[in-house]
Amino acid sequence: MENLSRGQRLPLATIAPDGRFDIGLHAAGLRLDFACFGLGADGKLLDESYMTFFNQPRTPCGGAELIDIPGDLLGFRIDTRLLPANIDQLAITASVDGDGTMSQLSGGYLRLLAGTEEKARFAFSGADFAQERAIMLGKLYRKDGQWRFMAVGQGFNGGLDALVAHFGGAVAAPAPVAAAVPRPAAEAGRISLDKRIASSAPHLVSLVKQATVSLEKVGLSQHRAKVALVLDISGSMGSLYRKGLVQQFADRVLALGCKFDDDGEIDVFLFGSKVHQPAPMNLGNARTYIRDVVEAHPLEGDTRYGRAMEAVRRFYFPDSQGGERKSAVAAPLPVFVMFVTDGGTSDKPLTEKQLRWASYEPIFWQFMGIGKGKKSKSKKLFQFADSDFPFLEQLDELSGRLVDNAGYFSVSSPDEHSDAALYDLLMAEYPDWIKLAKQHRLLP
Numbered sequence: 001m002e003n004l005s006r007g008q009r010l011p012l013a014t015i016a017p018d019g020r021f022d023i024g025l026h027a028a029g030l031r032l033d034f035a036c037f038g039l040g041a042d043g044k045l046l047d048e049s050y051m052t053f054f055n056q057p058r059t060p061c062g063g064a065e066l067i068d069i070p071g072d073l074l075g076f077r078i079d080t081r082l083l084p085a086n087i088d089q090l091a092i093t094a095s096v097d098g099d100g101t102m103s104q105l106s107g108g109y110l111r112l113l114a115g116t117e118e119k120a121r122f123a124f125s126g127a128d129f130a131q132e133r134a135i136m137l138g139k140l141y142r143k144d145g146q147w148r149f150m151a152v153g154q155g156f157n158g159g160l161d162a163l164v165a166h167f168g169g170a171v172a173a174p175a176p177v178a179a180a181v182p183r184p185a186a187e188a189g190r191i192s193l194d195k196r197i198a199s200s201a202p203h204l205v206s207l208v209k210q211a212t213v214s215l216e217k218v219g220l221s222q223h224r225a226k227v228a229l230v231l232d233i234s235g236s237m238g239s240l241y242r243k244g245l246v247q248q249f250a251d252r253v254l255a256l257g258c259k260f261d262d263d264g265e266i267d268v269f270l271f272g273s274k275v276h277q278p279a280p281m282n283l284g285n286a287r288t289y290i291r292d293v294v295e296a297h298p299l300e301g302d303t304r305y306g307r308a309m310e311a312v313r314r315f316y317f318p319d320s321q322g323g324e325r326k327s328a329v330a331a332p333l334p335v336f337v338m339f340v341t342d343g344g345t346s347d348k349p350l351t352e353k354q355l356r357w358a359s360y361e362p363i364f365w366q367f368m369g370i371g372k373g374k375k376s377k378s379k380k381l382f383q384f385a386d387s388d389f390p391f392l393e394q395l396d397e398l399s400g401r402l403v404d405n406a407g408y409f410s411v412s413s414p415d416e417h418s419d420a421a422l423y424d425l426l427m428a429e430y431p432d433w434i435k436l437a438k439q440h441r442l443l444p
Contacts, residue, residue, distance in 0.1 A: 026072045030126075233272045
């Protein structure tokens with residue numbers, strides 16, 4: 001591993017002959033926002049879509065992408081083969097999030113990785129700066145048809161705006177004081193949450209963006225709801241937990257929760273023979289959440305959907321006590337329940353009753369079966385034949401409900417679908433339920 005000093009250069013072919021590598025970034029003592037600017041030969045931003053940061057985590061070409069790197073605050077995956085010919089440079093930058101100056105940094109680094117192997121590192125600290133609020137940490141650039149890296153460490157007093165202006169981007173002029181209008185609470189909360197995601201759980205940034213796209217397709221970009229993740233912890237789920245597949249899926253549900261609410265957390269219920277409700281999954285504990293809760297609640301024998309549904313209803317609608325309803329109950333926010341299982345249930349009668357009773361409440365149940373069902377299309381967008389989960393299919397069509405309050409699909413593995421396809425699946429029936437819930441006055 002090579003330690004780089006300011007101004008030092010090295011050919012990237014020695015690190016990544018195929019042009020694909022990662023950049024890990026870390027800082028301590030100060031909260032920083034990291035960005036990657038795609039520049040032309042003149043050193044100016046190609047266009048706004050080539051500024052890669054927490055709110056825009058990928059370039060249109062895919063050549064630069066915001067990623068999570070274990071041990072680092074944030075990272076970028078670079079694939080120079082995908083960059084268009086008019087991208088001549090990539091500038092990696094950092095700017096202060098909030099008050100403070102770079103002199104307050106206790107330390108930080110930029111490192112170049114081939115796979116998981118660190119090849120080079122450029123370290124910096126507050127002693128290298130004074131009143132600067134932004135830094136160009138490093139630069140990737142073309143020379144004689146080859147890509148090279150230079151450790152820069154150049155400071156800018158004006159923060160992120162100064163960086164954008166330096167690279168030729170447009171910086172919006174501040175509104176006159178007399179015309180200033182306070183942000184609506186919801187918008188302010190959304191902006192605050194975006195920053196929290198970028199700093200505390202950057203691996204969720206691209207997931208949140210993809211969830212946004214799927215919600216916009218169905219007209220729910222401004223929709224608000226509570227989100228619950230209900231996980232089967234029967235013994236047969238063991239390999240899915242050990243492989244990290246449940247953790248990956250939980251991350252995707254948390255990202256959806258971050259779009260539906262600005263508190264940055266989702267409620268979690270675990271069920272086997274019993275039901276457990278650990279602390280919510282949030283931005284601070286997301287990375288190891290599933291591992292930690294399964295250590296605290298080891299896998300169990302038996303699988304009981306009905307008991308889990310009863311616990312969820314009792315939590316969100318305490319007056320019901322998880323029991324029978326015969327009239328509609330309204331609430332300001334709906335509850336979206338992501339219900340995950342890999343097997344059948346031993347309490348079918350109770351499960352059917354719970355779903356019928358819950359149809360009088362503003363709660364939607366999205367069931368996902370993990371098995372090897374064969375998919376076939378019918379009048380419903382996602383319907384399945386020859387499934388490993390005939391009972392879940394029956395629930396999806398259950399009679400005797402006030403409204404159709406459930407959706408169902410199966411997967412061979414929790415990671416079977418891309419992020420885009422998964423979020424589209426989750427929104428296949430939910431928007432129609434919202435309309436029905438409003439018609440029956442379950443929602444305002």
